[in-house]
Amino acid sequence: MSKPKRASKARRKRKSVWFRSIATIPTATPRYDDGRGWLQLVVNPEKFNHPIGGVVVMYSRAGAVRARHRHKDSAHWCHLVSGAMEYHERDPKTGHVTVVPIVSGMSWFTPPRVAHAFVYTQDSVTIVVADSDRDSDSYEKDLIRLPDTDPLGREKRL
Numbered sequence: 791m792s793k794p795k796r797a798s799k800a801r802r803k804r805k806s807v808w809f810r811s812i813a814t815i816p817t818a819t820p821r822y823d824d825g826r827g828w829l830q831l832v833v834n835p836e837k838f839n840h841p842i843g844g845v846v847v848m849y850s851r852a853g854a855v856r857a858r859h860r861h862k863d864s865a866h867w868c869h870l871v872s873g874a875m876e877y878h879e880r881d882p883k884t885g886h887v888t889v890v891p892i893v894s895g896m897s898w899f900t901p902p903r904v905a906h907a908f909v910y911t912q913d914s915v916t917i918v919v920a921d922s923d924r925d926s927d928s929y930e931k932d933l934i935r936l937p938d939t940d941p942l943g944r945e946k947r948l
Contacts (some may be wrong), residue, residue, distance in 0.1 A: 873914025907943025
């Protein structure tokens with residue numbers, strides 16, 4: 791298994807097979823502000839290019855590790871509303887692990903069959919938009935949990 795390394799700023803902007811979202815949607819659209827507050831488009835159907843299934847809002851405490859798994863068929867788009875985290879992803883062809891720092895306002899996409907993990911470095915709120923149902927039965931049927939021996943999401947921080 792190759793040693794994880796952080797994606798450089800240039801790499802995060804470059805098109806990539808497995809980091810399509812980091813490359814093409816590094817942040818959501820700019821906020822629109824007026825006297826009432828603000829709004830921000832965080833799911834653009836033209837760029838997501840998947841049907842929208844379940845939508846989840848998730849609060850995670852600093853130090854939490856979530857989503858140490860992969861999905862057989864479903865994909866999901868995520869948006870970090872507040873906080874900070876690291877997104878860990880393993881290329882299914884090479885086994886190479888990439889760790890991408892995610893800060894508030896950034897969005898990313900995880901395609902099917904790609905092992906991934908969310909490592910929260912601050913208390914955070916994340917929105918997850920899936921292309922399939924997120925009810926318990928459907929979710930569990932699509933999920934392949936990583937074994938305890940798999941280091942994804944547990945790599946030493948660089």
